[in-house]
Amino acid sequence: MDAVLEYSHTIGFLSTEGRGFNNPIDMCIGPGGLLYVLNRAGPEVGIRLPYKRVSVCTSEGEYIQEFGTGGIKPGEFWWPSSIDYTTSGELVVSDEALNRLSFFSPEGQFLRSFGESGDGPGLLNRPSYVKCSSEGILYISDSLNHRIQRFTLAGEYIDSVVGIGELNFPWGLDLVGSDLLVCDWRDDSIKIWNQETQTRSVITSVTTGLFRPSHLITTNSGYRVISDWGNNRVIVLLGDEPRQILHGEAESSEWASEYLLANPQEAEARMLADLVPTLSGRQTSRRERSASIESYFWGPTAITSNKSGHIFIVDSCRHRLQVYKETGAPNP
Amino acid sequence: MSLANQKKLLISHLLRRAGLGATRCEVERLCQGTYEDAVEELLHPERNPDMDDDLIRRYHVDQNSLMLIESSQSYWLYKLINTRRPLEEKIALFWHGLFSTAYGKLNHAKAVANQINTFRQFGLGNLRTILLELSRDPAMLFWLDNKDNKLGTPNENYGRELLELFALGIGQYTEEDVKNCALAFTGWTIRNAEYMSRRAERDSIWPYGRLDWQFEYIPENHDDGVKTFLGYTGRFNGDDILDILCSSPTTARFISEKLYEYFVADSIDQATVDEFASEFLRCNGDIRQVLRTIFHSTAFKDIGNMRSKVMSPIDLVVQTCRICQSHSFPDWNIVLTAMDVNFMGQEILNPPTVEGWHTGSEWIETGSLVERLNASAKEISNKSLPGVQEIISLVHSHGPVVAPMTLVDVCLEAMALYDMPTSTKEMLVGYASKWGNLAFDREDAIPCSEQRITELLQMIVSCREYQMC
Numbered sequence: 001m002d003a004v005l006e007y008s009h010t011i012g013f014l015s016t017e018g019r020g021f022n023n024p025i026d027m028c029i030g031p032g033g034l035l036y037v038l039n040r041a042g043p044e045v046g047i048r049l050p051y052k053r054v055s056v057c058t059s060e061g062e063y064i065q066e067f068g069t070g071g072i073k074p075g076e077f078w079w080p081s082s083i084d085y086t087t088s089g090e091l092v093v094s095d096e097a098l099n100r101l102s103f104f105s106p107e108g109q110f111l112r113s114f115g116e117s118g119d120g121p122g123l124l125n126r127p128s129y130v131k132c133s134s135e136g137i138l139y140i141s142d143s144l145n146h147r148i149q150r151f152t153l154a155g156e157y158i159d160s161v162v163g164i165g166e167l168n169f170p171w172g173l174d175l176v177g178s179d180l181l182v183c184d185w186r187d188d189s190i191k192i193w194n195q196e197t198q199t200r201s202v203i204t205s206v207t208t209g210l211f212r213p214s215h216l217i218t219t220n221s222g223y224r225v226i227s228d229w230g231n232n233r234v235i236v237l238l239g240d241e242p243r244q245i246l247h248g249e250a251e252s253s254e255w256a257s258e259y260l261l262a263n264p265q266e267a268e269a270r271m272l273a274d275l276v277p278t279l280s281g282r283q284t285s286r287r288e289r290s291a292s293i294e295s296y297f298w299g300p301t302a303i304t305s306n307k308s309g310h311i312f313i314v315d316s317c318r319h320r321l322q323v324y325k326e327t328g329a330p331n332p
Numbered sequence: 333m334s335l336a337n338q339k340k341l342l343i344s345h346l347l348r349r350a351g352l353g354a355t356r357c358e359v360e361r362l363c364q365g366t367y368e369d370a371v372e373e374l375l376h377p378e379r380n381p382d383m384d385d386d387l388i389r390r391y392h393v394d395q396n397s398l399m400l401i402e403s404s405q406s407y408w409l410y411k412l413i414n415t416r417r418p419l420e421e422k423i424a425l426f427w428h429g430l431f432s433t434a435y436g437k438l439n440h441a442k443a444v445a446n447q448i449n450t451f452r453q454f455g456l457g458n459l460r461t462i463l464l465e466l467s468r469d470p471a472m473l474f475w476l477d478n479k480d481n482k483l484g485t486p487n488e489n490y491g492r493e494l495l496e497l498f499a500l501g502i503g504q505y506t507e508e509d510v511k512n513c514a515l516a517f518t519g520w521t522i523r524n525a526e527y528m529s530r531r532a533e534r535d536s537i538w539p540y541g542r543l544d545w546q547f548e549y550i551p552e553n554h555d556d557g558v559k560t561f562l563g564y565t566g567r568f569n570g571d572d573i574l575d576i577l578c579s580s581p582t583t584a585r586f587i588s589e590k591l592y593e594y595f596v597a598d599s600i601d602q603a604t605v606d607e608f609a610s611e612f613l614r615c616n617g618d619i620r621q622v623l624r625t626i627f628h629s630t631a632f633k634d635i636g637n638m639r640s641k642v643m644s645p646i647d648l649v650v651q652t653c654r655i656c657q658s659h660s661f662p663d664w665n666i667v668l669t670a671m672d673v674n675f676m677g678q679e680i681l682n683p684p685t686v687e688g689w690h691t692g693s694e695w696i697e698t699g700s701l702v703e704r705l706n707a708s709a710k711e712i713s714n715k716s717l718p719g720v721q722e723i724i725s726l727v728h729s730h731g732p733v734v735a736p737m738t739l740v741d742v743c744l745e746a747m748a749l750y751d752m753p754t755s756t757k758e759m760l761v762g763y764a765s766k767w768g769n770l771a772f773d774r775e776d777a778i779p780c781s782e783q784r785i786t787e788l789l790q791m792i793v794s795c796r797e798y799q800m801c
Contacts, residue, residue: 013539023393042394043402043667079391079664096391097664126391169387185390212386230386256539263538266530273527277546282449291397291442292544299389299396317397318540 005324012320013255019063067108075110096126114155122157172215227300248297348801351418353651354748377417391662404441423455432688443471459617470545488514512559519554584612645676657719708793713786732773736764
């Protein structure tokens with residue numbers, strides 16, 4: 001089977017401030033193709049709160065700036081979960097501890113927020129994901145209320161497009177034409193609603209082996225790329241047929257290489273080390289193997305693509321983005 | 333005391349010692365069967381489902397990789413509070429205290445968390461398997477320097493502690509035994525030892541976080557010469573040393589004594605320990621069977637041994653959280669609860685030395701006592717917690733007006749405290765009587781009555797009896 005995606009490069013490095021990421025959980029493409037990477041960091045103790053921030057860089061890994069910090073005041077983050085660039089030229093960040101959506105300018109200036117805790121219409125309980133449609137409507141994955149709610153950019157509640165009983169801890173979502181695709185995380189499936197025809201379909205774990213999927217995108221060629229969080233892998237589907245499975249193949253990013261250059265003794269020992277060791281016992285499990293093999297995905301939480309066909313996979317436990325390139329394939 | 337109450341008392345004692353604290357629901361559920369049934373349920377954790385921790389790892393991204401000590405402590409705390417396999421966790425705590433391995437030297441919290449997983453998996457099995465897994469455990473290989481134990485340049489640290497602290501006890505072996513034990517374990521190391529050591533020394537988390545360690549045996553680094561150990565002679569490797577140790581009556585007595593101290597009483601009764609040691613030898617070191625013997629022993633069930641041990645900080649905090657039903661779903665403040673345990677003097681995953689924690693009455697000193705009382709009182713007075721709400725509802729269900737005596741009885745029952753001494757109970761009733769009966773018959777009186785219930789609960793968790801097990 002021909003590869004749909006080919007590894008391109010890695011961006012990132014573990015850093016709690018400045019150039020680098022700390023448990024990135026989501027990202028978006030902003031103005032000028034800049035990458036805005038949302039760092040969840042944690043745990044929530046005072047000294048570590050500043051690690052929660054948005055890092056800005058280019059798609060080739062040139063560091064630009066960072067903004068934001070941990071806290072509960074307006075514009076601060078506690079459990080930042082998702083970021084998107086809206087049709088009005090703002091960045092929106094969801095926070096699943098504070099149950100609110102915060103808006104920033106592309107330069108990082110806090111603008112406003114909305115959101116209240118609860119389970120009634122328009123209230124939120126752990127908003128895990130936010131996506132702005134091309135019509136400027138916010139789709140919010142309201143994870144503990146097991147539903148998808150819609151709001152205007154001004155924060156006015158519109159409706160709940162998918163309700164309780166249909167979803168089980170939803171996480172990431174995507175909008176393709178009139179289709180709403182939702183990662184139904186605890187159901188190990190992708191639920192698809194056509195909002196025009198009101199028809200529904202589902203991609204189950206039976207054909208795909210999905211386990212706790214966190215996010216998905218549809219590429220320009222029509223492939224669905226899913227971060228299969230629980231399996232620590234990324235799966236590429238055409239329709240609901242698996243076409244490629246990626247386990248990750250990260251190399252040292254430019255930032256990582258510079259660290260190793262500055263620390264030659266550690267770099268020398270690393271050169272001699274076997275970084276893809278043979279594993280046995282518990283370490284071979286889908287959950288544990290990524291803890292031993294550095295190049296593998298470890299908790300891939302989100303996927304984004306840009307106009308040049310790069311696919312950015314947020315590798316949360318390895319504090320980096322693994323970047324792939326679409327090889328070009330038929331548009332089914 | 334009625335037979336039914338005696339059974340409740342015994343089962344609550346079993347849950348405090350062999351489990352992670354007693355709650356009313358658990359006691360009442362187990363009282364539907366026999367004491368023997370309760371013991372068997374605890375001894376067979378596999379009969380209950382393992383905790384689904386995907387939710388924890390989803391919402392606490394830091395607990396997915398366990399890179400930081402606070403994250404790892406919080407993760408274990410979730411398991412301790414929510415597990416339906418309490419003895420699996422309790423035995424892991426036991427081995428963690430005995431085979432103490434600390435984050436402080438390793439700079440690798442997940443390595444210690446992985447060791448705890450090993451204790452979960454093998455902790456109720458055969459001692460030889462446990463010691464073999466321990467000897468191959470990367471955290472232990474690093475902690476006691478066996479990764480540097482090579483032919484020609486032996487390092488005796490692990491060999492010595494295996495005999496002194498883990499299997500025989502001081503005075504039960506010679507210096508020659510230590511040397512030969514160490515030689516037998518030459519070549520037992522971790523993969524990529526140099527790179528991993530350099531990272532640990534520098535506390536390097538770069539470029540992409542920690543890497544798990546793996547055991548590796550390097551035959552060319554092993555001393556294959558003839559060795560004499562505890563009177564046996566041969567070309568021993570580490571496995572042979574474990575065979576000799578596990579068939580030794582001294583080991584049987586040593587482990588039995590440790591189990592006695594942990595599960596039965598602080599002061600040793602030698603005759604009872606000897607009985608446990610005999611059972612240990614008879615069943616070839618099967619820990620599950622030895623524990624079965626312990627839980628059915630007269631010493632364990634002796635009323636004099638009930639509430640005779642000071643609860644460890646982790647046991648105290650977990651018991652309170654289980655009663656309050658705190659942290660039953662991922663919430664960010666689990667890390668604060670984990671820090672409470674640290675402030676009480678027990679940093680899980682980071683014991684102070686290879687000897688572990690000094691337990692018993694040494695848990696109590698001025699600072700730690702204040703911490704124990706404050707943390708327990710804060711939790712039990714949080715009316716937003718489901719367990720506290722249940723207790724309030726239970727009191728409320730006793731009618732529109734509740735007398736102080738009834739209030740105390742209901743609260744003690746709700747907290748599975750069936751053996752409160754009369755003097756303590758009188759003190760509690762005296763306290764509850766200060767403001768007369770509780771009223772639920774008027775809307776405006778309810779908040780005040782609920783407040784008085786939580787104040788009484790605070791008094792109860794501050795009692796000596798609550799802090800003992």
